[in-house]
Amino acid sequence: MNTFKADIQEIRRRAREHMDEGPVTESYLADRKKVLEVLNEVLATELVCTLRYRNHYYMAQGIHSESVAAEFLEHAREEERHADMVAKRITELNGKPNFDPEGLETRSHAEYQTGDSLDEMIREDLVAERIAVATYSEIVRWLADEDPTTRRMIEEILAKEEEHADDLAKLLVQMGKADAH
16 A cells, blocks of 8 residues: 655745745646646636626526526626636636736637527527536646646536536527437
């Protein structure tokens, strides 16, 4: 069996060095600059999704609009929580979260597509969720064991994005608008 053995004296000594770097220690193995760049892309994605869901909440019309709008609002609030989590992690890694609206959509993995009908809105949201699921899965694999804290955060967000995609796919079925593929 592999036993845990750490040189506590050396860890204590190193902990006193570079204290201005907060939680980022020598044991942080990831490329911090690249992680911050990717996290700012995730932040942009979450902000764009928040805005799109909010737009859909206010623009939803039709026979199913009340229940679908409620789903849009719930998703908007969850996307906003994700943005807050990511921004906090960026600052923990001594980075600066980029909330600048200029270039927001180009930094985002997802697009800001509104849709003219309830069906189109749900489809655009589902496409965005599927993009998030694909890219966040890649980020989890990329981070591996080099930044377990960020990886766990992305895994948590990923699980919620998968849930959102499932919710939206079910809405399409309920509305009789699902593809017959």
